[in-house]
Amino acid sequence: MKKAVCLISGGLDSCTTVHxxxxxxxxxxxxxxxxxxxxxxxxxxxxNIAFSVKAKSHVIFNIDLxxxxxxxxxxxxxxxxxxxSLDQIGKNIPSTYVPARNTVFLSIALxxxxxxxxxxxxxxxxATDYSGYPDCxxxxxxxxxxxxxxxxxxxxxxxxxxxxAPLINMTKADIIKKGLDLGAPFxxxxxxxxxxxxxxxxxxxxxxxxxxxxxxxxxxxIDYNQLPNWYKN
Amino acid sequence: MKKAVCLISGGLDSCTTVHxxxxxxxxxxxxxxxxxxxxxxxxxxxxNIAFSVKAKSHVIFNIDLxxxxxxxxxxxxxxxxxxxSLDQIGKNIPSTYVPARNTVFLSIALxxxxxxxxxxxxxxxxATDYSGYPDCxxxxxxxxxxxxxxxxxxxxxxxxxxxxAPLINMTKADIIKKGLDLGAPFxxxxxxxxxxxxxxxxxxxxxxxxxxxxxxxxxxxIDYNQLPNWYKN
Numbered sequence: 033m034k035k036a037v038c039l040i041s042g043g044l045d046s047c048t049t050v051h052x053x054x055x056x057x058x059x060x061x062x063x064x065x066x067x068x069x070x071x072x073x074x075x076x077x078x079x080n081i082a083f084s085v086k087a088k089s090h091v092i093f094n095i096d097l098x099x100x101x102x103x104x105x106x107x108x109x110x111x112x113x114x115x116x117s118l119d120q121i122g123k124n125i126p127s128t129y130v131p132a133r134n135t136v137f138l139s140i141a142l143x144x145x146x147x148x149x150x151x152x153x154x155x156x157x158x159a160t161d162y163s164g165y166p167d168c169x170x171x172x173x174x175x176x177x178x179x180x181x182x183x184x185x186x187x188x189x190x191x192x193x194x195x196x197a198p199l200i201n202m203t204k205a206d207i208i209k210k211g212l213d214l215g216a217p218f219x220x221x222x223x224x225x226x227x228x229x230x231x232x233x234x235x236x237x238x239x240x241x242x243x244x245x246x247x248x249x250x251x252x253x254i255d256y257n258q259l260p261n262w263y264k265n
Numbered sequence: 266m267k268k269a270v271c272l273i274s275g276g277l278d279s280c281t282t283v284h285x286x287x288x289x290x291x292x293x294x295x296x297x298x299x300x301x302x303x304x305x306x307x308x309x310x311x312x313n314i315a316f317s318v319k320a321k322s323h324v325i326f327n328i329d330l331x332x333x334x335x336x337x338x339x340x341x342x343x344x345x346x347x348x349x350s351l352d353q354i355g356k357n358i359p360s361t362y363v364p365a366r367n368t369v370f371l372s373i374a375l376x377x378x379x380x381x382x383x384x385x386x387x388x389x390x391x392a393t394d395y396s397g398y399p400d401c402x403x404x405x406x407x408x409x410x411x412x413x414x415x416x417x418x419x420x421x422x423x424x425x426x427x428x429x430a431p432l433i434n435m436t437k438a439d440i441i442k443k444g445l446d447l448g449a450p451f452x453x454x455x456x457x458x459x460x461x462x463x464x465x466x467x468x469x470x471x472x473x474x475x476x477x478x479x480x481x482x483x484x485x486x487i488d489y490n491q492l493p494n495w496y497k498n
Contacts, residue, residue, distance in 0.1 A: 091332065091333075093329075093332065094327075094329065095328055095373075096326075096327065097376060099324065099326065100324075100376055100377050100380040100381075130376075131375075131376045131377075131379035131380045131417070131418070132372060132373075132375040132376035132379055132413075132416055132417060133376070134416070135372040135375060135376070135412070135413070135416045136369075136372045136373055136375075136376055138372075139365060139368040139369045139371075139372040140328075140365075140369055142364075142365040142368060142369075143330060143333055143363075143364045143365035143366070143368070143369055144333050144364075146364035146365055147333040147364045148333075166415065166416060166417060166418060166420060166421045167415075167416045167417075169415065171415055172412070172415040172416055175408070175411050175412040175414075175415050175416075176412050176416075178408050178411070178412070179368070179405070179408040179409050179411070179412045180365075180368070181408075182399065182400075182402065182404055182405040182408050183365055183367070183368045183399060183400045183405055183408075183409075184364070184365060184399060184400075185364070185399060187399060188399045
């Protein structure tokens with residue numbers, strides 16, 4: 033059986049991605065990161081998502097990126113943006129950007145994949161609606177693949193640990209439709225940057241998620257503290 | 266003043282590398298990794314080396330790569346090779362290989378560099394005498410650079426965090442000569458994979474180090490439990 037290391041953040045994208053891997057017949061080795069983020073609810077969501085694909089194992093990896101600061105997701109002194117209009121979002125790199133986060137996460141996934149002799153790594157990176165993160169672009173994933181081929185014992189032996197980012201060119205609405213098709217448990221996911229009891233409905237992540245559901249013609253199954261007017265209408 | 270993030274492992278190579286960065290006029294931001302390795306003495310050596318270059322800061326980053334296993338450096342059930350002949354060493358990838366270690370370390374250094382707006386990252390990777398680690402080759406470093414340019418906010422703005430591996434094509438003997446020229450405190454370094462009170466003089470790392478000193482015509486300033494006959498003569 034083919035093995036895949038799947039990065040599960042707890043959000044819509046990684047939830048859909050791991051269900052794509054499952055559908056393709058991979059045995060799933062899930063990995064999630066506790067990286068000093070504010071919104072710890074992500075980890076609980078990740079556990080539920082790993083359970084939904086009957087993951088063979090689920091590693092929760094501790095890595096304290098808040099040690100460096102520089103992001104409103106990990107730095108106490110910075111706050112995520114809120115109530116931005118949809119056309120503001122995605123125009124520049126937002127305060128929630130965690131320096132080199134995907135590189136760090138993919139590198140650790142690569143170490144895991146090499147150790148268990150996995151065939152592939154699945155990551156939910158997506159360039160559209162990507163909120164301006166540089167490490168969510170197709171060209172970045174391709175460069176990571178080249179580096180990974182040179183970095184590993186498996187690469188030296190002429191084999192490849194394939195980096196799969198099946199959502200890379202999909203819109204949020206397409207991702208939602210795909211996930212719904214595959215029976216991905218979106219009611220278990222968490223996207224909000226704030227991390228209160230209910231999703232805030234005001235941060236970039238909530239807004240992009242709600243926009244995606246609206247465009248997909250579907251109802252977001254999670255609860256929000258407040259909803260933007262454009263979603264209600 | 267130019268800023269450099271310098272990876273300091275505590276061994277000869279990173280000791281020489283950080284002294285090269287210092288000589289070039291960089292302000293040094295040191296980073297070392299506590300990654301579940303057996304030989305914790307490395308960390309003490311790293312602290313002394315950071316002190317010797319008057320580092321602006323020294324981050325000791327905890328990352329538990331032993332969680333995955335797969336290397337005799339981090340896995341209790343595996344033991345490093347010993348008493349191998351010099352021509353055995355370097356012929357294949359040894360048991361001490363930690364999957365994707367340099368990729369993980371460089372990625373975290375990249376996160377640090379991006380956060381503090383550093384100009385360069387210095388790493389002591391060396392391809393010759395590299396004991397068969399795939400992630401110590403020039404082509405690997407070049408691929409990492411390309412990936413890093415695409416991964417970061419700084420890269421998007423058209424600037425580069427330069428990955429510097431000044432020892433990449435130097436022999437251990439050349440590295441030792443260079444370090445001695447720069448006044449690098451080799452008496453503070455630690456290379457042994459075993460991690461007893463004194464260096465074992467039998468693991469691959471001790472043997473390559475002793476061979477280097479012999480070829481450089483210099484005396485290794487640290488104490489060994491035992492020395493190979495070819496070194497004594």
